[in-house]
Amino acid sequence: MTAAASPPELLRAPLVVEFPFTRSLGPVQSAFLSGLRERVLLGVRTCGGTVMVPPAEYDPVTAEEIRELVEVGATGTVTTWAWNGRPRPHQPLDTPFAWVLVRLDGADTALLHALDVPGPESVRTGMRVRVRWAAERAGAITDIACFEPYEGPAAGHGTPHDGAFADAVTGIVAEARLDYTYSPGRAQTAYIKGLSEQRTVGERCPSCRKVYVPPRGACPTCGVATTDQIEVGPAGTVTTYCIVNIKAKNLDIEVPYVYAHIALDGAGLALHGRIGGIPYDQVRMGLRVEPVWTEGGRYPDHYRPTGEPDADYDAYKELI
Ligand SMILES: [Zn+2]
Known part of the structure; x- marks a missing residue:
């Protein structure tokens, strides 16, 4: 975005939304990732006799369980590609590179990875490439650091493999992360x-x-x-509320506490806020409250009773 498109008076801040979750791998993908750690590339044979790399546990056509692992080569052919001129954090390379689909020798499907070349003029569909292994491998797709151009002979023709590895990788933490700049x-x-x-x-x-x-x-x-x-505002009226009994991670508030809809005086819509300064079981609809600002005064930390008489139901019933 250019400076002209975002006037300087608008606020902007980095925002990260992430939901990392732990997943178990099952026998096929456990063998695939454990194999990468040993520089062994494994695919799986489908019911139709083709070899899928990366492997899946079920046949993409018949949905039958497939377990017949085969070893394929660390060399292959680019089937299609796209240039990435501005790599983002956590991508395979921090210099511009090509995203490529590579059909490894001995496989019938293609694997998505990065190709390390100086520029888009160095990439073409059909070019030969080979795996550049990471110096330290842990049983993850990043054990393939990237692919690089390769002129030598093909290797690997789908030889059977039992998929057995010592200390097999059985689970991974899958990061789901969105990293962006937010303007309100x-x-x-x-x-x-x-x-x-x-x-x-x-x-x-x-x-x-x-x-x-x-x-x-x-x-x-x-x-x-x-x-x-x-x-x-600044004062307002509690229109509805709930009692929270679960301690949230990274939130240093004793439970139980009360979270309420608060109609600030003059507002046509209630906003949310925590109620403090009163036992949780004494909070009620119509309670008059005022904000208690955070240290530094950047936003209301919570709202506390003002001590005024409760508001009439008729005064806030449209705001519930
Ligand atoms: Zn309107």
Whole structure:
């Protein structure tokens, strides 16, 4: 994105969403990854007699279980490719490279990996390549550091293999990770900047006149742009709540605690916040609360009772 497309007054921040999970491999993929550690490339023979690399546990056509492992060569042929001019973190190489599908000698399907060449003019479909093994191997696809051009003879013709390895790899941690730069846009930038001054700023819909907090730049009911900024609160009313009994990871709050919908005075929509400063079993609908700001005052850490009488149900029933 260019500087012109993102005005400097908009906030931006790196954001990582990740969900790493541990999975067991099963006999076929356990043999495949254990083999990589020993520089042995394994495929599996399908019901139709072809050899799949990387291997699967079930036949892609008949869905039958397939277990007949075969060893294939560490050399192969590029079947298609795409140039990656700007490698991202955690990709196989940190210099520009080609993503390639390689059909290893002895295999009938192709494996996706990286090819280390100086530029796209050095890649072509049909070119011969070989595995460059990682210096240290752990039983992972990264044991193949990448592929490199190769002019020598083909090797490996699908010889049977029993798949037995000492200390076989039986599970892996699969990282699901999205790493990007987030900009909250005009409305939420104003909201976040307001919070840093301990003010809560919503936006009024020109059609239904409701004030939305946090603002999204458009009315979720009418679909029209909201532009008028309106300061709401600081106090508000608990409209609904729940008692949380599960301790969340990385959250240093004693359980049980109360999480509530809070309609700030002047807002047409309730926002979420934790209630503190009162025993959890005394929190109730209509309780009047005010924000307690974090150290540094960047956002409300929680809300506490103001000591005012409870709000009438009629005053907030439209906001539940
Ligand atoms: Zn509206």
